[in-house]
Amino acid sequence: MVRAQTWILAKHFNGFPKESDFQLKEEELPEPKAGEVLLEALFLSVDPYMRPFSRVRMKEGDVMIGTQVAKVVQSRNAAFPVGAHVVSRGGWRTHTVSDGSDLVPVMPDWPRDVSLSLALGTVGMPGLTALYGIEEVLELKSGETLLVNAAAGAVGSVAGQMAKMKGCRVVGSAGSDAKVAFLKELGFDEAFNYKTVASLEEALKKAAPDGYDCFFENVGGPFSSVAMSQMKDFGRIAVCGSISTYNDTEVQTGPYPQMTMIVKQLKMEGFMQSRWEPKHPESLRRLMGWLKEGKLQSREHITKGFENMPAAFMGMLRGENTGKAIVEV
Numbered sequence: 001m002v003r004a005q006t007w008i009l010a011k012h013f014n015g016f017p018k019e020s021d022f023q024l025k026e027e028e029l030p031e032p033k034a035g036e037v038l039l040e041a042l043f044l045s046v047d048p049y050m051r052p053f054s055r056v057r058m059k060e061g062d063v064m065i066g067t068q069v070a071k072v073v074q075s076r077n078a079a080f081p082v083g084a085h086v087v088s089r090g091g092w093r094t095h096t097v098s099d100g101s102d103l104v105p106v107m108p109d110w111p112r113d114v115s116l117s118l119a120l121g122t123v124g125m126p127g128l129t130a131l132y133g134i135e136e137v138l139e140l141k142s143g144e145t146l147l148v149n150a151a152a153g154a155v156g157s158v159a160g161q162m163a164k165m166k167g168c169r170v171v172g173s174a175g176s177d178a179k180v181a182f183l184k185e186l187g188f189d190e191a192f193n194y195k196t197v198a199s200l201e202e203a204l205k206k207a208a209p210d211g212y213d214c215f216f217e218n219v220g221g222p223f224s225s226v227a228m229s230q231m232k233d234f235g236r237i238a239v240c241g242s243i244s245t246y247n248d249t250e251v252q253t254g255p256y257p258q259m260t261m262i263v264k265q266l267k268m269e270g271f272m273q274s275r276w277e278p279k280h281p282e283s284l285r286r287l288m289g290w291l292k293e294g295k296l297q298s299r300e301h302i303t304k305g306f307e308n309m310p311a312a313f314m315g316m317l318r319g320e321n322t323g324k325a326i327v328e329v
């Protein structure tokens with residue numbers, strides 16, 4: 001018998017979450033039956049979508065949604081032998097019994113000198129999101145100017161670096177001076193702290209006086225309205241996320257984008273990486289290749305201890321992470 005710890009949604013929260021909205025529970029897991037495996041979590045992902053998802057798709061008492069890199073510690077399923085590493089959608093749990101249907105083996109030949117936690121970040125879902133946003137949605141071309149917001153995070157930092165690899169001019173915004181310095185290290189041409197600039201409009205104009213061909217949108221809300229007004233005619237916008245609205249207690253209204261979109265003849269498309277699932281194995285190989293060649297830098301913000309999942313989640317929503325937010329069990 002294994003005692004598993006889980007974090008459950010104790011209470012539906014309005015606005016910014018607090019520690020008491022989550023509850024740590026213990027349960028005894030049954031031995032795996034034929035076809036099942038027992039997993040032990042090594043790293044857990046801390047993602048923005050957990051916030052809106054908990055509101056629209058979860059009941060009080062549900063285990064918090066999430067992915068993790070886990071090790072198979074008992075196996076009655078030949079596809080997942082003991083010692084194998086998998087990405088599991090088991091949620092905020094230390095141990096999980098799974099029939100294998102929700103498991104994805106970590107990429108074969110994962111290099112020994114690359115932390116497995118990157119399977120939740122640069123060589124995982126956020127990296128794939130950046131890649132498809134740049135290549136499939138924006139179809140970014142050499143010489144174009146790209147704006148990325150939340151640029152020092154898991155998705156934004158990969159999107160910006162990919163754009164540099166493609167020969168683009170890249171402007172990034174982030175919420176601290178340290179993050180701005182990080183963006184410069186990554187090769188961004190211009191970067192600014194959106195919390196301290198006197199005028200967002202002026203900062204965007206100064207960074208790209210001729211406007212933006214493409215916008216990798218992670219933030220939404222008022223940032224989005226200001227940025228949209230600085231797109232070039234026929235500009236393209238990939239709507240990846242809207243984190244500035246996830247804790248809203250009331251739905252935000254206008255300014256409405258239609259007039260700007262008509263006058264500038266913009267194209268705007270929302271997306272999730274799951275649309276291109278058949279391409280994932282090849283895309284992950286490309287991301288790992290760039291990492292190993294030193295073309296892609298990866299930073300993680302690691303919080304130690306499963307007991308700190310809520311703190312890490314709230315910290316990410318406050319912007320404490322540079323790079324991918326991870327909890328190491």
Ligand SMILES: NC(=O)C1=CN([C@@H]2O[C@H](COP(=O)(O)OP(=O)(O)OC[C@H]3O[C@@H](n4cnc5c(N)ncnc54)[C@H](OP(=O)(O)O)[C@@H]3O)[C@@H](O)[C@H]2O)C=CC1
Nearest residue numbers: 048153154155174175218240241242243244271272273319
């Ligand atoms: N469509 C898809 O398939 C996917 C979409 N996403 C979306 O991409 C975005 C980035 O995700 P991810 O890279 O994982 O997260 P990050 O690693 O970027 O972490 C979140 C960051 O968002 C920023 N942030 C928080 N609140 C605000 C706010 N009110 N205004 C502006 N910025 C804020 C903070 O950085 P700062 O200090 O700069 O404010 C924080 O560090 C999110 O919107 C997420 O929902 C992510 C994965 C998949």
Ligand SMILES: CCCCCC(=O)/C=C/[C@H]1[C@H](O)CC(=O)[C@@H]1CCCCCCC(=O)O
Nearest residue numbers: 048049052053057125240241242272273274
């Ligand atoms: C729920 C709001 C999502 C905001 C954007 C975002 O961060 C999306 C992330 C997805 C990522 O591609 C991997 C996922 O599992 C994320 C969440 C998908 C939620 C889909 C909800 C659809 C629904 O049930 O209506």
